[in-house]
Amino acid sequence: MINRLIAVLAGPLGYPFMVRSLIGSIIVGIICSVVGTYVVLKGLAFLGDALAHAVLPGLAIAYFIGGTATLPLFWGSLTAGLVTATGIGLITKGGQLKEDTAIGIIFAGMFALGIAIISSVRNYSIDLTHFLFGDILGVSRQDIVLAVIIGLVVLLMIILFYKEFLVTVFDPVLAKTLRIPLRFFQFMLLFMITLVIVVSFQIVGVALMVAMLITPAASAYLLTNRLPSMMILSAGFGVVSSITGLYFSYYFNIASGAAIVLTCTVIFIAVFIFSPRKRVFIKL
Amino acid sequence: MKHYLEHDTSKPVLELKGVTVKFGTETILDNISFSVKHGERIAVVGPNGAGKSTLFKTIAGTIRPGSGNIYIYGDKPLAHICIAYVPQSSMIDWDFPVTVYDVVMMGRTGRIGLFKRPSRQDREVVFYALGVVKMTEFADRQIGMLSGGQRQRVFLARAIAQDAGLLLMDEPLAGLDAASQQDIYRIIEYLSEEKDVTILVSTHNLNAAGKNFPKIMLLNKKVIVIGPGKEIINTKNLLSTFGGQLAVIESGNGIVAVNDTCCSHGEGVK
Ligand SMILES: Nc1ncnc2c1ncn2[C@@H]1O[C@H](COP(=O)(O)OP(=O)(O)OP(=O)(O)O)[C@@H](O)[C@H]1O
């Protein structure tokens, strides 16, 4: 019985690519779910999808320079992502426009810019959308290293600036009267979210990244009273979904990304139905 | 407990010199000058749209005045983290996963400092503040599960935890029943008398202002008058503050009965 269980668990681990995708999706699961708590609390569910498309001009330019090498593509999309985030931050600065409006404006503009760049170059036949939709089973060692570094940096920032981010997100007016550099922390948070989104979608693809960003955090939101427990629970959901999803995909021959997303969704539905405190769910 | 900048209590806690605030071309606050001494407790009274909230926001530093200067203990306000401001309608998301304890602890963020976690002393201050407003038993409650009066008390506790030298409360009593209003007044009184906190509270309720505050400021774009209620509440001042929105009936023994016809906040002048 036990032997059989071990055999089942060990099955996929015989393949190096499965091990890599397992590690990759666990790391992405953790950082997306943790950062995702801020995304859900700020009501920015749209941000992930938008950023994944807004990086197109960066991808296009990086492709001219470096071809299909991972790192130039990463830096290209990161730069475009940070430009997008800065634009969103600047547009919402005066408080006249809401963040999701700003996201819509910048994302449409950046995506169009990317298309314009690509179409203006002849012989540019390669389909860049391929890079937008990474593949969880194609995770490379380099991807993992990149994800680990960025994950550690982001988690460290979240821990170091926990108090400041909390005040900034929860009560900007208090942040101002406490003379906390509000704009600085708002930009920093936006940059961190951008960093996580860019690195994640290149590793696991847009759909899985969006699911990891929103769904575990939303499930955790329904179950917790405090931000730290929401983050930890969210990360837990992210990890459990990654592992469960990948095993399901291995044994039942389901596309891996889809299996992970579906696991996230099932957890959410279960939580939603059995949540002890049914908070009205208006933010998503 | 020390403040960020040493406070010279011989100087006015708050001084406004010729402060003017405009939204577009409309002048909201016109050449406001007044000063508030250490430990004073003042009610700011004026009709809807008089600029009470704008005045508080300007003092708190969330709005910058078009011209004029604001001094806190003689310095520019940006050097101070001792101003606690409780807005009229808070933009807070009450479903946010924070407890009463977390919200009060936020008041200490500036004093704890970057990269540090709350110390035992910070926790003690938070529980002391919760004790003052009688909210200790609610410390672990998510903030959405509180009544209106309890929410106001949490904000007061946060101001206490902040070690605020100057407390600005914008219509803290709107929507509260008489008992809760009394609770809030008692806490305000305690802070003022025992803790030497300088307090400005805006309200529509002239009666309650007269009873609970040694000083009243009548405001309508300009400071009409500022002084003890007994000396300044008269027909002339009330008419220039409330204009046509208020019927002033002077009775024989010098008591002014007023009838606020403008009030949508459910705490009109009685
Ligand atoms: N952001 C803004 N932009 C333009 N005008 C504004 C803005 N905020 C306030 N005003 C205007 O400034 C004037 C004063 O508003 P304020 O909120 O300070 O009044 P108040 O005395 O607090 O009124 P109330 O008793 O209703 O709270 C009003 O005429 C209002 O329309």
Ligand SMILES: [Mg+2]
């Ligand atoms: Mg007001």
